Amino acid sequence: MAELSYLEAIRSGLLAEMREDPSVYVFGEDVALGGPFGVTQGIAEELGGHRVVNTPISEGTVMGVAIGAALSGLRPVVEIMFVDFITLAMDQLVNHAAKLHYMSGGQLKVPLTVRVQCGVQGNMGAHHSQSLESWFLHVPGLKVVMPSNPADAESLMRNAIRDDNPVLFIEHRALYFSRAEVPEGGSGLAMDRASVLRPGTDVTVAALSKMVQPALEAAEALAGEGVSAEVIDLRCLVPLDIDTLVESVRKTSRLIVVHEAVEQGGIGAEVAALVQERALYYLDSPILRVAAPNAPVPCAPPLETFFVPDKERIMEAVRRSLASQPA
Amino acid sequence: MTAAKQGRAKAPARRDENRDPVSLLRRMWVIRAFEEKVSALYAAREIVGLLHLGIGQEAVAVGVCGMLDADDLVYGGHRSHGHAIAKGADLNRLMAELAGRATGYCRGKGGSMHVVAAETGFVTASGVVGGTVPLALGAAFAAREKGVGRVAVVFFGDGAGQTGPFHESLNIASLWGLPVIFVCENNGYAEFTPLSAHTKVERLARHAETYGIPSATVDGNDILAVRKAMGRAVDNARAGKGPTFVECLTYRLRGHYEGDPGKYRELSQLADWKKKDPIARFTRVLKRRRAASAKDFEEAEGDARALVEAAAEFALASPWPEPEETGTQVWA
Ligand SMILES: Cc1ncc(C[n+]2csc(CCOP(=O)(O)OP(=O)(O)O)c2C)c(N)n1
Numbered sequence: 001m002a003e004l005s006y007l008e009a010i011r012s013g014l015l016a017e018m019r020e021d022p023s024v025y026v027f028g029e030d031v032a033l034g035g036p037f038g039v040t041q042g043i044a045e046e047l048g049g050h051r052v053v054n055t056p057i058s059e060g061t062v063m064g065v066a067i068g069a070a071l072s073g074l075r076p077v078v079e080i081m082f083v084d085f086i087t088l089a090m091d092q093l094v095n096h097a098a099k100l101h102y103m104s105g106g107q108l109k110v111p112l113t114v115r116v117q118c119g120v121q122g123n124m125g126a127h128h129s130q131s132l133e134s135w136f137l138h139v140p141g142l143k144v145v146m147p148s149n150p151a152d153a154e155s156l157m158r159n160a161i162r163d164d165n166p167v168l169f170i171e172h173r174a175l176y177f178s179r180a181e182v183p184e185g186g187s188g189l190a191m192d193r194a195s196v197l198r199p200g201t202d203v204t205v206a207a208l209s210k211m212v213q214p215a216l217e218a219a220e221a222l223a224g225e226g227v228s229a230e231v232i233d234l235r236c237l238v239p240l241d242i243d244t245l246v247e248s249v250r251k252t253s254r255l256i257v258v259h260e261a262v263e264q265g266g267i268g269a270e271v272a273a274l275v276q277e278r279a280l281y282y283l284d285s286p287i288l289r290v291a292a293p294n295a296p297v298p299c300a301p302p303l304e305t306f307f308v309p310d311k312e313r314i315m316e317a318v319r320r321s322l323a324s325q326p327a
Numbered sequence: 328m329t330a331a332k333q334g335r336a337k338a339p340a341r342r343d344e345n346r347d348p349v350s351l352l353r354r355m356w357v358i359r360a361f362e363e364k365v366s367a368l369y370a371a372r373e374i375v376g377l378l379h380l381g382i383g384q385e386a387v388a389v390g391v392c393g394m395l396d397a398d399d400l401v402y403g404g405h406r407s408h409g410h411a412i413a414k415g416a417d418l419n420r421l422m423a424e425l426a427g428r429a430t431g432y433c434r435g436k437g438g439s440m441h442v443v444a445a446e447t448g449f450v451t452a453s454g455v456v457g458g459t460v461p462l463a464l465g466a467a468f469a470a471r472e473k474g475v476g477r478v479a480v481v482f483f484g485d486g487a488g489q490t491g492p493f494h495e496s497l498n499i500a501s502l503w504g505l506p507v508i509f510v511c512e513n514n515g516y517a518e519f520t521p522l523s524a525h526t527k528v529e530r531l532a533r534h535a536e537t538y539g540i541p542s543a544t545v546d547g548n549d550i551l552a553v554r555k556a557m558g559r560a561v562d563n564a565r566a567g568k569g570p571t572f573v574e575c576l577t578y579r580l581r582g583h584y585e586g587d588p589g590k591y592r593e594l595s596q597l598a599d600w601k602k603k604d605p606i607a608r609f610t611r612v613l614k615r616r617r618a619a620s621a622k623d624f625e626e627a628e629g630d631a632r633a634l635v636e637a638a639a640e641f642a643l644a645s646p647w648p649e650p651e652e653t654g655t656q657v658w659a
Contacts, residue, residue: 029517127440
């Protein structure tokens with residue numbers, strides 16, 4: 001066990017795979033110098049500059065290059081500096097990376113990892129703060145993971161690289177310097193499992209990425225009010241571990257989904273649809289979503305603070321859920 | 328495209344104030360003072376966010392915008408406080424925007440990288456590198472169709488010169504003969520990477536050649552050189568002769584963003600460029616030509632600092648936007 005920051009854990013997972021597998025390459029803007037946050041710091045020095053490739057500001061083409069290299073036997077890890085700029089690489093991701101295995105009748109595979117950070121932190125405004133994960137749920141052929149803590153980050157990083165499919169590995173900038181114990185050589189975490197972080201019996205709170213922390217804090221505070229909340233970290237969005245969610249809802253009969261992305265068309269909608277298909281008659285109240293308002297991310301501090309769901313809003317949703325009774 | 332269709336028989340007179348060299352110096356000082364104040368307020372945590380300052384690049388902003396009419400349209404990028412000011416943005420409202428206040432141009436919704444001062448013709452900045460280049464083509468297209476004789480200008484960096492939209496925009500602007508002026512602020516770095524690590528094409532203006540667009544590469548720290556190149560570009564655009572590419576060689580004297588330790592650049596390089604500071608340089612020119620008095624020079628800086636102090640006071644005394652505004656103005 002070692003205590004690592006989320007950022008160090010990502011680096012540790014990446015570096016471990018790069019040491020073991022010479023076909024793993026990193027591509028991205030300023031990655032040889034570590035990138036703007038330092039995730040890839042020191043890798044070029046240890047493994048050689050040719051494995052950590054600085055690119056021009058050409059996201060779409062670089063994504064295409066990486067997909068082409070993946071089709072030729074490399075395992076590229078592409079860094080898109082902010083998820084906001086993945087817009088520029090969507091064509092290659094959606095039309096090529098996601099589909100080539102299928103369209104080729106299984107002849108081709110694209111073992112590509114896309115590392116990207118997302119979310120609100122530091123009043124950077126609408127072009128550097130979005131959470132866009134749910135776009136990718138709508139593209140069969142792409143896997144999506146969003147770790148909330150260092151141990152998961154390291155393990156999911158390793159497995160994303162080992163996976164023979166394109167995987168979006170979505171980091172949250174505000175988590176980079178959060179620290180926790182990371183087990184040695186951890187790569188045991190499957191890419192399709194949610195985790196029950198806090199067991200409870202009255203209500204299920206499913207959260208992801210940075211929202212896991214306020215969900216846990218809300219559960220702790222609610223315990224003081226005599227409410228037992230079960231907190232589940234979704235962790236992997238595609239494939240989604242619906243079994244764990246359904247099992248929990250059958251026990252608690254109430255579900256709140258929490259995400260930082262805007263409410264409309266978010267993962268909350270998908271989770272709600274899937275859970276009601278399998279557990280409608282177990283539910284005692286409507287499934288609620290705690291998410292960002294349906295707006296671009298504003299820059300000014302009071303607006304930005306208002307935008308991001310917090311512990312209070314989660315607690316309020318839980319109380320609303322508990323107050324509502326079946327007719 | 329004929330000049331007649333452009334809606335104006337000949338190039339209109341430019342604003343008189345721009346002909347006065349002292350006013351150019353004053354404008355550069357306003358931008359410098361504004362950004363130094365922003366830097367100080369950022370250090371004091373009075374302004375937060377991700378700030379990219381253009382200290383050292385003022386001659387490009389003022390040189391370019393000084394050749395434009397009030398109704399010409401300007402697009403910027405992530406390093407565009409100076410472009411907005413040069414186009415006539417109100418310092419109070421701009422400072423208030425950076426400080427996230429309700430009195431800011433965008434009511435605090437935009438912030439440093441997303442400044443819009445529509446009434447001045449500064450249409451928008453952007454946090455997406457290269458993102459505004461096609462938008463400027465759209466402005467040029469609309470201006471031509473409406474026959475209003477406007478030109479559109481887009482500022483971008485050398486890094487943006489590697490983006491796909493940039494190259495596609497050069498092709499379309501050339502093909503359609505649009506009244507757009509590409510202003511490349513080649514400051515030698517994109518974030519922490521020198522241009523030579525991004526492209527073998529050392530002069531971005533060479534791309535213009537490929538696409539059949541007339542171009543000039545000028546010393547971007549020499550405001551008179553910038554004005555000269557822009558004058559030709561504007562005249563051509565207004566006369567229906569299509570786009571021009573103006574590459575301005577310059578240097579940012581601050582880090583990529585505020586807080587960037589800047590370890591990727593040699594201190595000697597920084598010192599060399601400090602000697603080429605565009606404001607000090609233009610001051611020397613005016614002195615040599617005896618075009619301004621000692622009082623003029625003193626006032627240029629002093630007045631700028633006073634204006635900026637007042638803007639900071641206005642901004643920091645302004646109310647915050649109400650949290651509920653987060654969800655407003657999503658729809659027109
Ligand atoms: C599409 C996109 N990719 C990456 C970034 C991150 N980024 C911000 S500024 C910058 C460098 C831009 O360099 P340049 O265009 O030369 O402008 P300068 O910063 O030198 O003014 C990068 C890569 C971005 N904002 N947008």
